[in-house]
Amino acid sequence: MNGIGQDVWMAVVTCFAAIFTQNILLTTFLGMCPFTSVSREVKAAIGLGVAVVFVMTFTTVLNWLAYYWVLVPLKLEFFRFILFIIIIAAFVQFVEMVVDRYSPKLYQTLGIFLPLITVNCAILGTSLFMVIREHSFIVTIGYGFGSGVGWLLAILAMAGIRQRLNESRVPEGLRGPGITLIIAGLMALAFVGFTGVLS
Amino acid sequence: MKDKPWFAVAYMFVITVFFSTVLIGFARLTQDRVIANEQVMFERAVLESFPEIDVPPTPQVNQRFSELFKKSDDAAGAFVYLKDGQIAGYAVPLEGKGFWAPIRGVVGVSKDLTTILGISFYDQNETPGLGARITEADFREQFEGLTVGKIERPIGIRPPSVSPADNEVHAISGATQTCVRLEVLINEALSAWLEAMNGREVDDE
Amino acid sequence: MSKAPRDIMLDGLWRDNPIFRQILGICSTLAVTNVVLNTAVMCVSLTVVTMMSCLTVSLLRDWTPRNIRMMVQTLIIAFYVIIVDLILKAYWPEMSRNLGPFVGLIITNCIVMGRCEAFAGSNPPGPAVLDGMFNGLGYSFILLAIAVLRELLGMGTILGFEIPYFATPYWDKWIIMVMPPGGFFVLASILWVCRSIGAKEVKK
Structure with missing residues (x-):
């Protein structure tokens, strides 16, 4: 029992670490593409962020199963890039169908973001990091969820700041993505401050 | 023909089979090298943990390793x-959690179990350019000559702004977390090993 | 439909540069831009993958059914990325370890997919390869510029060689440059410079 208890504790720590100290967007820059384009409105940011949390948690877990139960026994570890991306694409498609069928209202708010997620590097990146960091199954659950929440937090904060920026005067060449990156940099700086809180 | 549904399925199938076959073939070709690389990685780290040894190019690492090093039941792993x-020293394997992923390495300890002769890492996934610089010679060389098993003054890794005291080295700037964990990892591995050795030296006479 | 080779080159390198015009594909590489060598390897890998994927997509363009083309493209890109990953693992294991998952992330890099979809899918192989190559180069030169700045300001070295003045105690190393926030700041500054120059050109 002790082993499992320790694993759960590790999962909680990893989850918080993935949100704050090792935020996937602010420390490894993954998921930047939708980040710069969608972060204009708070509402859209929440929609995409929630979809990312959901998809990331489940695909990371599914990919863990696929990697350790299928690829490792077959010694086909190098196939993980293809398999992970297929699983992610299939999962997104599946969720889209389910949501469309049972909750048209949710589909209207979340649906448009789902296809964007397949090409979100943060999703694939989380799965690849999960393999490289040799996380156990329980830790993987915490890690996938935490990475998603971390991404949501970053994009939400960004959208809030950008809405206010609409009224400020920004140098011409810096408008749009330029200023977004500077804000992201400042946020990353703030998140560096979390380092050492968790160890 | 191109618009028929069966064509899309057949096409996808053919493409997948074709590319997978090429990939599997290619992986088979490089497999031996990849496995050899992984083995050599550890052996090279063992050689590097003793600065007096010249580390030969990759193909000869294995041979040099087996000439100079011997696994002994008396040496506690x-x-x-x-x-x-x-006997001129011991290569003690290290393993533990880094900032991101496990760090694995080797410490070279002198024959009388008192001094670190060198240190080397063969597996780490710390942040590139920051924590990953623990593998650079400049950082590793600082450990040469530190004292092992001083209870009151264990090995310390201090921030670059503080000048290191006795038994301490400079951390890598910007990689505080990696260094904090590395400090714990080295001390734990060494004290566990010393305890297992129980102060004895392996008989070579 | 057909574009002159000169236009393809100029578009990829400057006029439609994937990074500062379209802000595409920075994700997979920005994280390793604190060391020039790692960046260079990533840029070469990306350029090769883009070129080869464009070539393959272009060769298959007459047979690929439209509704599954995204799947086919992903498969082709993943194929080349795995090849690059295997080559690095076999012949340059240290680099492979340094780059960790970032080589694999080329698959989701929007540039590769974007060029396959926007250009290679409807053009003959020759121009498609050229387009892939110059988009890759346009991407590489910006990232290398970022890497040179970050390594120089943060560690006082370029490609590991100590640079006079920057490697001496006179230069107070900007550690923040090699940490993640530095990546954002340097990229933003480069965007600013390039866009300002670009805006002037348009006005003329």
């Missing part, structure tokens, strides 16, 4: 370094 048939 460490490899014994034999120079001209005499």
